[in-house]
Amino acid sequence: MTAPTQARQIHVAVAHRDPYVAAGIASLLRSRADFVVQSGFPDADGDGDPVDVLVTDYATGVHKATNVPSSRNRSTLKSFLVVTDQSTGWQIRRAVDAGVRGYLLHDCSVEELSDAVRCVAEGRRYLSCPVADQLLENISAAVPTAREFEVLQLIAQGLPNKEIGRRLGIGEGTVKTHVKAILRKLEEPTRTAAIGEAFRRGLLLEASP
Known part of the structure; x- marks a missing residue:
């Protein structure tokens, strides 16, 4: 058997x-x-x-x-x-x-x-x-890309574009392009409003270990 x-x-x-x-x-x-x-x-x-x-x-x-x-x-x-x-x-x-x-x-x-x-x-x-x-x-909604999420998290920390670029190793002009895309996708006119909307939607997380 x-x-x-x-x-x-x-x-x-x-x-x-x-x-x-x-x-x-x-x-x-x-x-x-x-x-x-x-x-x-x-x-x-x-x-x-x-x-x-x-x-x-x-x-x-x-x-x-x-x-x-x-x-x-x-x-x-x-x-x-x-x-x-x-x-x-x-x-x-x-x-x-x-x-x-x-x-x-x-x-x-x-x-x-x-x-x-x-x-x-x-x-x-x-x-x-x-x-x-x-x-x-x-599924049909526009969601920030991985790089845009990184920019979004640094915006939430209150960093200016120049510092965000330094942190991510990208040019200030590229940061501005990402910020514009974030504002468009979150349908908000300002960085402050976009951060509030990002928290409301659950796009921003508390710091992870």
């Missing part, structure tokens, strides 16, 4: 800013036989077993997905799954554009959470139905 094939173990790291949410997610996933769950971020030096999925909050997920390192430890983490209460179309689209592959809301069921982790571990995307609906409604 042939022994049954054991299901592949999926290695999951849970690093959510809300400690209660993090503890709940880790506990739910540990109740499923095919998950090996660790708390906190994967080792920066790449030691230990590769992590298939990082389950995290919105701000951390967008930040980490945008800044995945190019070194050898890149292979230790395949994909990001966000579990959050951030549910506007702008926020969801920013996360997807940044490289987040899974997006769930806090009220998801344990079955959906488990399915999302498995899906993301296989290299596919998983968006809950409410998230997908919000994304589809927003």
